[in-house]
């Protein structure tokens with residue numbers, strides 16, 4: 001049987017992918033070529049558990065020089081032992097107990113890094129605490145309706161309580177009004193979360209950026225943000241607000257430091273499969289974890305991130321070449337210097353949340369994203 005000859009147009013189409021590969025403008029050397037993994041000096045703020053600990057172990061496998069920082073000294077020592085068990089020399093893992101809210105503590109970390117290794121290459125700002133109740137729950141008023149997909153929707157304030165203001169403004173019923181103590185509790189939680197998630201982040205940036213600039217051939221700052229920083233999250237009112245503040249601080253610092261050579265990178269993950277939500281702003285237990293409570297079932301399970309995926313994404317994003325590269329990587333566009341940009345500074349995990357963030361700027365935010373967010377956190381959709 002004779003095969004019919006292919007037209008030149010088909011040959012051209014088949015050759016296109018090869019042509020595209022050959023013409024594709026290069027991005028420059030990977031950051032790992034500029035700083036070898038075994039020479040990288042890494043500071044992990046928030047390394048006693050969770051993603052910080054997982055990152056410490058990943059860097060230990062790569063043979064990096066690591067500084068472990070958090071408040072719990074014993075937990076840090078245990079992480080160091082695990083790093084050493086992976087083969088990294090004990091003198092390449094430094095433990096510096098410190099509170100990210102404390103300027104003297106941060107300066108002490110900086111002194112250790114400068115005196116021991118002459119500076120650092122990669123700063124990870126991971127320290128953070130959750131807040132897992134609604135605004136009114138924190139203030140002592142439990143008005144959250146049970147999940148109930150029926151119409152009409154339950155009122156936030158029960159009808160009988162709407163009669164609370166009588167003639168002259170007297171309260172008839174104060175059942176669902178926060179007390180002074182309730183508002184004090186709310187203030188305490190808001191301050192605690194702000195101090196660690198937001199103030200700690202800006203202090204860390206200011207303490208380490210100058211050292212990064214002068215001491216590293218390819219300095220990088222990674223901030224572990226959250227998808228809650230860009231999508232309004234129920235039962236995350238305080239947390240969401242403080243993570244948004246921190247994200248904006250990192251982004252603004254990035255714009256201010258343009259030209260200084262630092263790679264700024266914020267990862268915005270959804271729910272990670274770890275113990276974070278079991279904590280509160282004040283303690284390592286007592287939180288409200290919807291994963292353990294069984295709220296996340298069915299479709300939401302797909303969105304539960306394995307910690308390894310989070311660590312792999314951070315490491316691979318930080319390995320990208322830092323030089324600006326062509327937005328359209330093909331000639332003649334790749335020859336235009338005004339069409340070049342550095343690697344992106346924000347990365348959503350999973351990618352679906354980037355779409356959700358964009359949708360939330362449209363009416364689909366109200367119609368689709370917000371009901372899904374309420375469902376995810378166990379409120380009526």
Ligand SMILES: NC(=O)c1ccc[n+]([C@@H]2O[C@H](COP(=O)([O-])OP(=O)(O)OC[C@H]3O[C@@H](n4cnc5c(N)ncnc54)[C@H](OP(=O)(O)O)[C@@H]3O)[C@@H](O)[C@H]2O)c1
Nearest residue numbers: 046047048049050051070071072099100127128226272276
């Ligand atoms: N887990 C999730 O689902 C999730 C999702 C999105 C974003 N994130 C973000 O990921 C980051 C890391 O959380 P994780 O999931 O790894 O949970 P984690 O195990 O609770 O880690 C938090 C780390 O921060 C440290 N830390 C807390 N307060 C500190 C302070 N004042 N000073 C110094 N270190 C402090 C903790 O150590 P000490 O208590 O010993 O100080 C711990 O090492 C957080 O910023 C969180 O907002 C988590």
